[in-house]
Amino acid sequence: VTTIYDVAREAGVSIGTVSYVINKTKRVRKETAQRVEEAMRRLNYQPHAAAKALALGKTNLITLVYPVNIYEFQMVIDTVTMAIGYALSDTDYRFSVLALLREATALEELEASVNARAMDGVILMHTQLHDQRVDLLKQVGLPFVVIGRCAENEGLHYVDTDIDAAAHLCIQHLVELGYHSIAFVGHEKRQADTTSVIYRLLHAFRHSLAEFDLPIDERFFIGASDPMHMVEELTELLRSKDHPTAIAASNEASVICAFKAASHLGLRIPQDLAVMGFAESPLYPLLPIPCSACFNHVRELGTLAAKMLVTILEGQEPENPQILLPPRLIARASTIGQA
Amino acid sequence: VTTIYDVAREAGVSIGTVSYVINKTKRVRKETAQRVEEAMRRLNYQPHAAAKALALGKTNLITLVYPVNIYEFQMVIDTVTMAIGYALSDTDYRFSVLALLREATALEELEASVNARAMDGVILMHTQLHDQRVDLLKQVGLPFVVIGRCAENEGLHYVDTDIDAAAHLCIQHLVELGYHSIAFVGHEKRQADTTSVIYRLLHAFRHSLAEFDLPIDERFFIGASDPMHMVEELTELLRSKDHPTAIAASNEASVICAFKAASHLGLRIPQDLAVMGFAESPLYPLLPIPCSACFNHVRELGTLAAKMLVTILEGQEPENPQILLPPRLIARASTIGQA
Numbered sequence: 196v197t198t199i200y201d202v203a204r205e206a207g208v209s210i211g212t213v214s215y216v217i218n219k220t221k222r223v224r225k226e227t228a229q230r231v232e233e234a235m236r237r238l239n240y241q242p243h244a245a246a247k248a249l250a251l252g253k254t255n256l257i258t259l260v261y262p263v264n265i266y267e268f269q270m271v272i273d274t275v276t277m278a279i280g281y282a283l284s285d286t287d288y289r290f291s292v293l294a295l296l297r298e299a300t301a302l303e304e305l306e307a308s309v310n311a312r313a314m315d316g317v318i319l320m321h322t323q324l325h326d327q328r329v330d331l332l333k334q335v336g337l338p339f340v341v342i343g344r345c346a347e348n349e350g351l352h353y354v355d356t357d358i359d360a361a362a363h364l365c366i367q368h369l370v371e372l373g374y375h376s377i378a379f380v381g382h383e384k385r386q387a388d389t390t391s392v393i394y395r396l397l398h399a400f401r402h403s404l405a406e407f408d409l410p411i412d413e414r415f416f417i418g419a420s421d422p423m424h425m426v427e428e429l430t431e432l433l434r435s436k437d438h439p440t441a442i443a444a445s446n447e448a449s450v451i452c453a454f455k456a457a458s459h460l461g462l463r464i465p466q467d468l469a470v471m472g473f474a475e476s477p478l479y480p481l482l483p484i485p486c487s488a489c490f491n492h493v494r495e496l497g498t499l500a501a502k503m504l505v506t507i508l509e510g511q512e513p514e515n516p517q518i519l520l521p522p523r524l525i526a527r528a529s530t531i532g533q534a
Numbered sequence: 535v536t537t538i539y540d541v542a543r544e545a546g547v548s549i550g551t552v553s554y555v556i557n558k559t560k561r562v563r564k565e566t567a568q569r570v571e572e573a574m575r576r577l578n579y580q581p582h583a584a585a586k587a588l589a590l591g592k593t594n595l596i597t598l599v600y601p602v603n604i605y606e607f608q609m610v611i612d613t614v615t616m617a618i619g620y621a622l623s624d625t626d627y628r629f630s631v632l633a634l635l636r637e638a639t640a641l642e643e644l645e646a647s648v649n650a651r652a653m654d655g656v657i658l659m660h661t662q663l664h665d666q667r668v669d670l671l672k673q674v675g676l677p678f679v680v681i682g683r684c685a686e687n688e689g690l691h692y693v694d695t696d697i698d699a700a701a702h703l704c705i706q707h708l709v710e711l712g713y714h715s716i717a718f719v720g721h722e723k724r725q726a727d728t729t730s731v732i733y734r735l736l737h738a739f740r741h742s743l744a745e746f747d748l749p750i751d752e753r754f755f756i757g758a759s760d761p762m763h764m765v766e767e768l769t770e771l772l773r774s775k776d777h778p779t780a781i782a783a784s785n786e787a788s789v790i791c792a793f794k795a796a797s798h799l800g801l802r803i804p805q806d807l808a809v810m811g812f813a814e815s816p817l818y819p820l821l822p823i824p825c826s827a828c829f830n831h832v833r834e835l836g837t838l839a840a841k842m843l844v845t846i847l848e849g850q851e852p853e854n855p856q857i858l859l860p861p862r863l864i865a866r867a868s869t870i871g872q873a
Contacts, residue, residue: 200639200646210646254650263619263629270609276633280602284635289643290602292631294615296623300539304628307539307549311593313652422820451820458822481761481790483797483822 196285197240199255205234210246210255210287217242243287244509248315256289257504258314260305260328261321263294270447271474271493272320275342278497279318286505288315302327309335316504318342322391340504342496343391352507354499354518356474358392361489361522362399363406365443365471368487368524370407372531374441374469377404378415380429381449387418396445396473415439422448429456433468441469441530447476450486470529479527487530490522535624536579538594544573549585549594549626556581582626583848587654595628596843597653599644599667600660602633609786610813610832611659614681617836618657625844627654641666648674655843657681661730679843681835682730691846693838693857695813697731700828700861701738702745704782704810707826707863709746711870713780713808716743717754719768720788726757735784735812754778761787768795772807780808780869786815789825809868824866831859 203210208231215221216231223231234240248255259279261272276292283290293308295301305328308314317332317339324346332339341353369377379400386393397416404411417432419425425448432438433456444450453470462468464484472479472488479486499520503513542549547570554560555570562570573579587594598618600611615631622629632647634640644667647653656671656678663685671678680692708716718739725732736755743750756771758764764787771777772795783789792809801807803823811818811827818825838859842852 198636198639200636200642203642203645204639209649210642211649254652255646256652258630263616263623269612273608273612277602280633280635284602289646290633290635291597291647292633294619294629294631296619296629297537297539300537300543303539303542303549306542307594307628308630310548310550311595313593313595422816426820448816448820451817454822455820477761477787478790481765481787481794483793 197238198285199240199243199246199287201238202231202234202240205238206231214246217246246287248508252312253315254313255287256291256314257283257316257318257501257508258308259290259292259318259320260295261292261319262298262301263296264298270476270478274477274493275320275497278494279501282498282501283505288505302331306331309337316340316508318500318504323389324391324394325389326391338504338507340500340507342500344395345391348517352503352513352516354496354503354520356490356492356496357519357521358395359399359402361473362396362403362443364522364524365473365489366400366403366407366409368526368530369441369443369469369471370409372465372469375409376415376437376439377409377441377443378417378432378439379443379445380417380425380453381445383420384418393445400443412437422452425449425452426455426459429453430459433457433460433462440467441471444470444472446474447472447478450476450479450482454482454484454486465528465530465532475525479525482529484529485527487527488525490520491525492520492523495520536577537624538579538582538585538626540577541570541573541579544577545570553585556585585626587847591651592654593652594626595630595653596622596655596657596840596847597647598629598631598657598659599634600631600658601637601640602635603637609815609817613816613832614659614836617833618840621837621840622844627844627847641670645670648676655679655847657839657843662728663730663733664728665730677843677846679839679846681839683734684730687856691842691852691855693835693842693859695829695831695835696858696860697734698738698741700812701735701742701782703861703863704812704828705739705742705746705748707865707869708780708782708808708810709748711804711808714748715754715776715778716748716780716782717756717771717778718782718784719756719764719792720784722759723757732784739782751776761791764788764791765794765798768792769798772796772799772801779806780810783809783811785813786811786817789815789818789821793821793823793825804867804869804871814864818864818866821868823868826866826869827864829859829861830864831862834859 199210202213215223216228280290295304320342322343344355417428442453450472457468472486474493475488475491506513538549541552554562555567619629634643659681661682683694756767781792789811796807813832814827814830845852
């Protein structure tokens with residue numbers, strides 16, 4: 196796909212100049228305009244909406260917004276980021292990430308970028324159930340798409356995992372394999388009531404346990420922000436009387452910690468302890484005992500969000516403005532054993 | 535630390551308004567100005583250089599620039615990003631990442647952001663030996679700091695690992711433990727002649743092998759972009775006659791692949807195969823056999839680069855404009871065995 200950046204390189208001008216030539220909004224020297232037109236012809240470039248908007252003071256920038264403190268040890272976030280990047284690389288947009296730095300004043304940080312008209316559209320990630328950033332973007336009318344959901348989603352454009360179905364699939368898989376004592380590992384406790392994905396995961400997990408007539412043991416909900424502490428807490432739990440025989444781990448760090456605690460105690464995976472992740476990670480097939488997962492559509496979350504936002508920026512309403520992706524079991528040795 | 539975002543929240547105004555009050559550059563309603571001044575007093579806010587510059591059309595934004603296609607499976611990049619974020623959260627700057635999407639026209643993408651005056655300063659990462667982005671930033675006079683180096687570094691502000699010393703330390707550690715047949719794993723072949731860190735690593739590794747009078751076997755340099763192919767290539771190499779007994783792995787994916795290949799072949803780590811990483815990763819202590827590393831200053835690379843750039847943006851010359859951080863051995867079970 197040819198983009199405005201290819202035309203700029205071919206003609207030896209800035210993308211602003213290309214846009215002026217397309218839109219005839221500003222006088223450009225005749226020879227320069229000819230060079231741009233020839234470059235467009237040679238490269239068979241079809242101006243996108245973004246190229247047209249550029250001359251009207253737009254930025255050609257789409258910005259992913261989320262708090263910087265969730266970066267570490269979450270390869271799924273990098274997968275989302277790359278997927279958005281690949282989707283946008285076929286368009287005239289550029290891509291930036293606004294990493295919100297200050298938890299208490301995250302809203303003011305986003306507002307500063309909004310006021311500076313720093314981007315044409317926003318993809319929001321790691322949403323709160325009641326998210327002030329969503330309120331701000333609605334209020335100023337800046338186009339945005341959420342990866343995730345809020346408590347109230349009326350009129351919201353979003354792409355999310357069907358978390359209820361994913362939790363159900365996870366418990367069902369473990370129950371069918373004979374595991375009836377299942378722990379949930381990996382949420383940060385202070386986020387359990389406020390952060391959409393963690394709230395929903397915990398809720399869906401409890402609901403699914405009840406559906407399968409399994410008891411709910413509060414000791415079996417382990418959350419810690421620091422992997423080393425998580426290993427300690429898990430080791431203690433696994434050493435206790437009536438310990439769990441299976442672990443549903445919400446993210447990569449939790450899976451690694453579960454493996455580590457099992458190794459400490461000489462527990463065999465999956466004979467003594469089954470381990471199951473939620474979102475597939477590039478790490479899981481590479482682990483010594485490859486790890487099962489509930490869904491494999493992390494890349495799709497990013498791709499669909501990027502495409503939905505571009506559609507909105509082109510002035511169209513997306514066909515499906517609220518997408519819930521269904522889970523799909525990826526069964527590996529950490530639950531089903533070696534083939 | 536109180537920032538301009540705290541003052542804005544406390545006074546219920548935008549950071550632009552706070553800046554106007556500080557600089558008296560624009561008329562602000564008397565009651566609003568009083569509210570801002572009271573908020574500054576209450577929070578004991580000392581205006582930073584950034585707050586002063588804001589009223590002069592600055593953006594208060596510092597941007598990390600690197601290609602999006604190096605994201606996946608590189609937790610060290612997230613560590614750098616988080617470190618920059620934490621360093622900047624004490625200042626009046628915000629932080630964004632410009633993920634360059636299009637390899638062929640990366641320069642035009644950066645140029646578009648530069649022309650839009652989208653940021654006050656840039657941190658460049660994953661530099662090429664001859665990097666057009668460096669030339670562009672020099673030419674337009676936009677302040678920038680490099681994490682890494684180029685071939686020519688005259689006048690450049692940078693923070694990098696002392697890669698020569700790191701490679702030496704790695705080989706020395708392995709040789710002292712009796713490993714004399716060492717493979718290097720993890721570079722992408724097509725980047726070996728162009729990308730600074732990969733070129734330097736390969737060069738330093740060969741040089742260190744020679745220093746210890748070890749033979750250089752071209753079969754022992756394994757590079758692949760896809761982890762699954764890397765596992766295959768490594769398995770084949772480890773199965774061959776005269777196979778290596780130790781692996782120096784340039785990144786996390788390579789370490790995981792080495793563990794996987796060893797497990798395929800029933801090789802014990804470190805008795806049959808020692809594995810050593812370069813940059814410490816949050817993953818390494820959590821692996822079933824914790825992995826050794828050559829240095830633990832990834833976070834520091836980000837922190838120092840951010841602080842150096844803020845110094846420059848404040849109009850001062852940094853005390854040490856070219857920083858090479860020395861390696862420090864982190865010896866774990868993957869080389870020295872269980873304690």
